[in-house]
Amino acid sequence: MTTISRPWQAFWVVTAVIVLTDSFFIFINYQSNWQMLDQEIGRRNDALRSGFQISLMSSATNMQQIATYIANDIHVPEAFLKGKLAVEAEGGGPGGREAARMRAALFAHVKPGWDKMQKNYDVRQLHFHLGPGSLSFLRVHAPHKFGDRMDEVRYTVVDCNRTQAPTKGFETGRVYSGIRGVVPVFATDPHTGKQVHVGALEAGTSMASLVNYLSSATGYHIAALLNRDHLEKYVWPEYLNSRLEKDLIGDSLVIEEAKAEDLPLLKMPEVIDVIFNNHPLILSERDPPLAISSFPFKDYRQASLPKGKPAGHIVAWHDISPELHALKKGLLINILYGLMVFALVETILFASWKLGIQKLELVIQERTKDLEEANLLLQKEMRFRTEAEEKFRHILQEAPVCIASQTTRGEALSLNPACAQILGYDSQEALMDGIGRKGENLFADPAEYRHFQNILKQNRVTENFECKARKKDGSDIWVSINACIREDRNIADVKWVDSFIIDVNERKKLEKLKEEVEHITRHDLKGPLTGIINIPALIRREKGLTALQEKYLDNIKVAGFRMIEMINMSLNLYKMEMEQYQxxxxxxxxxxxxxxxxxxxxxxxxxxxxxxxxxxxxxxxxxxxxxxxxxxxxxxxxxxxxxxxxxxxxxxxxxxxxxxxxxxxxxxxxxxxxxxxxxxxxxxxxxxxxxxxxxxxxxxxxxxxxxxxxxxxxxxxxxxxxxxxxxxxxxxxxxxxxxxxxxxxx
CATH class of the missing domain: 3.30.565.10 (Histidine kinase-like ATPase, C-terminal domain)
Known part of the structure; x- marks a missing residue:
């Protein structure tokens, strides 16, 4: 009974794991559906943002077309030019009587068409500006106001007068904001007969028409909000205070266009967070549930700057009841499928488990016998490894070569007795204390240690690295180091450096002695060669030499000089081997x-x-x-x-x-x-x-x-x-x- 109870305990554990796994997959699927819904809302927000930009430019283009139509009226440029000349003659600004008469004539001409444009095309503003900059000549929508400059407000007009090319975009004025299209106005100079630039004509509409169009096209509730600091920069104080009293949301947003019934929603803290974070929000607890998203937009001036600041934000929300209903329905279906799969798997598992327990008892008996035999072999292997480790430890302790280990950061881990002997210490412990357990203190020159470390980092191995080591008594000896970086196969990121250090001090002394002997040899050979070089001159004192003998004497002299050069060259041969030859x-x-x-x-x-x-x-x-x-x-x-x-x-x-x-x-x-x-x-x-x-x-x-x-x-x-x-x-x-x-x- 005892042998069977444990497998059945395992059965219930497996059953619990299956239940948890099934629940986990249902949860993951539910979360995945939520994530897909969130992504879909994000895609809709991106589409709305693109639609807004397209509609904004389309509205601005319409305003440009209306301004172009009026500017091309044969009487408008002529009257506008007369007004400009009158203003210039009467001292600029609003001008005088003649300017007023020309302004009235221009207004009378465009007034009938302006009334129709307001009614049929939702045109809110028609404004004539003189350049350079933006000097108001005639506000058709407010003919009693003129003569003021708006260079720091109407950048569309300033740019149009400067470039004499059309401009368009969203812009905030002294009173209200709007979508504007501006075109240059040209007229024929009555004195020269040439076309001259008179000024700019601006046509504008409100944000309301754009918001209403997008709302009807998408089925969304849409509101346009402007940043408070944006309005404070452009709007006259008397108009600004009025707007802040009734349209302020939070501390930094002002309603530009929204329906009255939408104001409570816009003032919710969660919605304000959506506006500033630009991340969609789902209000699933509301009735109906809503998906709210927001994106910023820029005015004409900031859109032309590389890092322009937003002028405001568009907020949009819509009912997502169908989507949430489908999400919950999918959850119920997943739960039903999960229960069905669990019942089927549990039935198969129960039958298989019962059969498996019977076979398991037979296998246990066979494996017990095998384990007893394997245990005997393991004991023999452990004895063999113990003996091998003891032999390795003996080799390490008795080796005549210094064997050292340190971390890659230079902390000494172990040193064998040969290290202490080479460096003049009584024991390994004394050596470790003498160097402060830091590998760099083995080196006489810190720069050599840094060079050694750089080679190891680049190549992971260094061979025959010769440098001076510092002994206990403060003297230096030459050593040759072979080192490599090791890694633990079982533990990641565990690395150390194994080094084999050989005393080459005697070899260095012999090399220096050899170099000195070779130098002395080369010096001693030059004396006899000098005598050989002088022999041809002595022989030539005897007359009667043949041409061939003269040639041989020349060869002796040249060969002697070349021999001296070759003696000197022996030193250069050494420099070539050391790659030091110039x-x-x-x-x-x-x-x-x-x-x-x-x-x-x-x-x-x-x-x-x-x-x-x-x-x-x-x-x-x-x-x-x-x-x-x-x-x-x-x-x-x-x-x-x-x-x-x-x-x-x-x-x-x-x-x-x-x-x-x-x-x-x-x-x-x-x-x-x-x-x-x-x-x-x-x-x-x-x-x-x-x-x-x-x-x-x-x-x-x-x-x-x-x-x-x-x-x-x-x-x-x-x-x-x-x-x-x-x-x-x-x-x-x-x-x-x-x-x-x-x-x-x-």
Whole structure:
């Protein structure tokens, strides 16, 4: 009975999980439907916003068309021009009697048409302005008011008079706001007969017609509100105070257009929040339930600025009873489906569970036996791992190399005894206390530590990083560090740095000693060479020397000087390996240089009974400067001497060495050929340092230095060798410009 009760407890737990899961999916579906409704209301608000902008521009365009129609009346421009001339003659502003007479004549002409426009086209304002700026000449809608300037209010008029082009948009005036269309007025100057700009004609309508149109087209309740600070900037104080007394909502909004029955809704705090947050709101508890949304709009002036401020807000709301009814209906259907699915799943689960319990008892018996066997194996594995960990700990403690671990922030985690021994501490604990458990204190130079950390961050590993470490007694020793960043596979974001630190202080001392010995050697060799260089001068004091003997004496002198240069070059070879060499090229004639090297080796080749053939390919496309290229002469001479000497030594008896000089597109190419074959043992390492084979006294530096010198010149060197064709070395140097492109010397 006990073995069966626990599975049935699990059955009821699974049943509870199914109930919770089913309820969760019903809840998620319900929330998703709410979210879809919210998104739909947002889309409707976006559509309303687009419709408002389109309707606003359409209304403004209609006002422009009406203003254009009146401005094109043949009598209007003429009367307007006479009025302008009268105002100018009578001192500007409202003018005098003549200006008043012209104003009355213009008003009498447009008054009949104005009455019809008010009745049929909902035109609220018709206003003639003189430029520049906006000087009121005639308000057809208020003919008793004129002569005032509105440069800081009528930006549509100011821009129209300035550009002499039509303007349109929403704008707030001294009394009320409106949608305005403004066109320039031109007339024929009676004195010159030319068209002149007179001023601007403004036609305007109220926001009410636009709001009523949108409300009837969409079925929404719509209200237009203006920002209080916007009205305070433009409206005359006496009109502003009146509006604030009856139309103020909250502290910062004033009703521009709304129905009286909508005022209580607009003054609700929730609606005011919608206005300022521009996020739709659903009032589901109201009867009927409403969806309320809002969006800002700008006037003509602010719309033309990159960061213009809104002049006001459009608020819209509509009945969403059908949508909420569908939402609740969907919830009931989901609950019904959920109950049906739960009943079906529970029935299948009960039958399956009962059958499964019977099989489970048999499986438990088999698995118990398997677990006992696995437990024995696990105990053996644990003993093996314990022994392995003990061996690793022993290796770590006895290793002659410093093994250290630290966090990526530089906090020391562990150090083996070798670390304490290298740095002169009595124990690991003393070392940890001495460095304050900070890895950076192992370094003598903080800048070296930062450099080490930067390499680790970029590459996650560093090899053979050599620097000075600070010992307990304050002295410094050279160490080499190999380190890498490790990560815990089971715990994310857990990283540390493992380092292997080797004492290379003795090696550094030997390297310094070697450098000093090499410097002394180079210095001691220069004394005997100076004597050799002076021997040709002493021999020339004896008369009767042949031309060939004179040539040999010159070769001895040149070779002696070159030997001194090569001694100096040994230091440069080291700088090249360390990438510290400063390349200083000059123009070199490779044709003359190669010939000079061949001449200097003539005695050596004669002694070896090997002839040297020099073949120069001088095509018609190349001039005298075809073989001139930038380089360092001593490097190039040394390069070709080493390669030619090797070719002579490797040639069979009575053989010959061929040197081919040619110019290809962009390169000078030198090929050196001999009939001998490079041994298979040395072929893969031909250009490696200290690579030599079968040559007594060979250093293995000739081909290695040739490769370095070629690379310094941004050139290429390659070698082929086989039994049939012998060995061919090819060297290419970037050439100077060909004939015709090199500037002539001046």
């Amino acid at each position: 390349f200083a090229p000059i123009d070199i004639n490779f044709k003359e240089l190669v010939q000079r090297v061949i001449d200097e080796l003539e005695g050596f080749s004669s002694q070896m009974e090997i002839s040297i053939r020099f073949d120069i390919k001088e095509g018609a496309d190349y001039g005298q400067e075809a073989f001139i290229a930038p380089g360092e002469e001593i490097l190039c001479v040394t390069l070709f001497q080493n390669l030619l000497k090797n070719a002579i030594e490797a040639s069979p008896e009575d053989g010959n060495v061929s040197v081919f000089l040619s110019r290809t597109q962009g390169h000078i190419q030198v090929r050196i050929h001999n009939k001998g074959k490079v041994p298979d043992q040395i072929f893969p390492h031909f250009f490696d340092k200290y690579a030599t084979f079968g040559k007594s006294g060979g250093t293995g530096l000739g081909t290695y230095s040739a490769k370095l010198f070629t690379q310094i010149h941004n050139g290429e060197i390659e070698m082929t060798s086989d039994d049939e064709t012998g060995t061919m070395l090819t060297i290419r140097f970037p050439a100077g410009p060909e004939t015709g492109s090199r500037p002539k010397p001046t």
